[in-house]
Amino acid sequence: MIDLLQYDFIVNALFIGITLALSASLLSPYLVLNQQAMIADGLAHVSFAGLVLGVLLSNEALYIAIPFVMIASVLIKYLASTDKMNGDAAIGLVASVSFAIGLILIKKGSGFNISVESMLVGNIFTATKADMIISTIVSVLILIFVLSFYRSLFLMTYDLNYAKFSKIKTNLLGYGLSLLTAFFIVIGVRTIGTLLISALVVFPSIISSQWTKSFKMTILFGLISSLVIVVMGIFIAHPLEIPVGSTIVVLYTLLLILVIGLKKVLRR
Template identity: 50%
Template structure:
């Protein structure tokens, strides 16, 4: 019944799913708690354009999407930090313009040999070992950055005035987290898809928040939730023949509704 778990493409899907689950969970708590979760959706739309250009010019679109997303993340942060426009507005402007460029490129490119749908919803089962090696590298960097900078990121997330007064270089950590988010998003767009990767960042943090009594617990629980849901989603997707990314997000939504309902009922007792 479970012989398919030994199939090479399923093994690769499970590995990249776990890598992506842990990476997004580690950054999701800081983004959601500081009301920056929308940056995931914005960078996903921006990555779509980078991948579109990469598909036209190379067999490895990730190499084009990465610098595209990183530069966009820096631009968004510059606009936000200079107070020229509100944060969500800056994200909306940059991501919408970028996504529009991607759609124009697709419409004008006769040689475009990859369906738009595959980029919008992703394809975990087409993961290569190169994707996994790169994902492991990014996961290692993410874990090192988060655990080494945990106390500073925590201070910036909940009280940036205190963090500034304490001598923490807020700009450095702000840009570093944005760049790290951009890199993780690029991996996610290829596997989960442009339309779903932001949910992969939001759901684990929100669900973990309803179970946690401290921020540290929230980080740990979000990693566990994301990992379990990802593996369960990939296995379930195989049995019911649905896209793995979509199935994972549906399971996240079901868990959130259960936890939300339980929390509300518990509060009334």
Template identity: 30%
Template sequence: MDIFLEPFFQRAIIGGILIGLAAPLMGTFLVLRRLSMIGDTLAHVSIAGIALGFLINVYPLAIGLLFALLASFAIELLRKTYKTYAELSIAIIMSGGIALATLLFTLGRDFSTNVNSYFFGSIYTLDNTDIAVVGVVCALVIAVIAAHFKEFFLIFFDEEAAGVSGLPVRAYNIVITMLTALVICVAIKIVGALLVSSLLTIPVACSLVVGRSFRHSVVMAIVFSETAVILGLVSAGVWDLAPGATVVLALITMLIVILTVKFSLRRSG
């Protein structure tokens, strides 16, 4: 149990709790927008930015963040261009992100090992700068969501009605997409690009089963997310497992249990 006294593990817990709060907040609104797969898209674009950061010797997470923000603008633009096929914007940006990341890998083979850690997560390597970045992003997400909760709910529940009522729909869409990009970029180092969308969607999937209202679903999504983060990290620390994988598997286990209980109650009722 000495691992719980180690500074690197304490930073991992702090970083995990912070992203476990911000990710389901954003994920709830993404599910409402039918954009659950945007996490994978922005994650792959961020990896391209991180690879460029290593190539030019600039803080990789900062370049990844810039790439994710640019990709979020591109997705919103393409969503307006292909209104009937909104999911096409995600496919286009994901393809471009993967292609660019692959190209940058070939230009800097000497840093491939460092970049690969972002694919699978490296929460134990979080430093004070990483914690500060995650903290700022988390605070920003909470502040914006708290200040505009009703507006976001109306826009993503019925965008046309929100526009008729006079809300600046385009501005709100851009804001929520940018916040998503921020959360995904900082979450990559915690759970990895290949698993980052799970923190956005699986807690929401759990909460939708037990939630009695939209607000209650948001709260429950955060509860499920934080529970999985803590259980996953503690399990990984005690049994020397991959922390990102244990967090995601904890989420999936909770979802299976919730669905099983609901199915059993429905049959018995």
């Protein structure tokens, strides 16, 4: 395992994996516990279209994909806030339309030389220096956002009505959380893949909530489990020549099964 660290692409993959794990574990409780986990999956499908558009229009796809997905996240949030459409419907609508547009662009766009499979499953071992820089930026922004508005986000997660009564700017914070989630998802899709990136957001809180009812400990345990699983996934996937994203999801699933099993045993 230590020998693998002599390769730059392994070090780069670990760097991005750790930053993604940090970002996902910080976002996880505010999305999962507030029943907004599906927004990550929806934005992943939007990112697919954004990256396709970016490949066709620019040498650096992220410059197009990031604003594209951020605009879509604002649209989802706006549609979900209206009385005529709930959150799941808004996510499904924007995600399906975006994914369909992405497939059309691949079919009809000239100069598209990236395989659809690589976009669906990702490849963290091909991460560039630009990916590393942007993943660091998004992690720092999410960390600052969570630390700055921790109490307000906590109240919004557990009691939205009380948060509004306390004169917390719930709409503004909600849009901010959506934008940061979109930023994270775009980077994650490039490395983990469209089909699997939402798992990084969903699993940390589900796993940690099996052991603790404290919100702070949920974040802490989620962070620890994310870091361990992502690092293990990278070191396991490379020698076996299997997708890193798929490996991470399988490891998360095994950990969840183990945690639930231990919980049942200890209760007897």
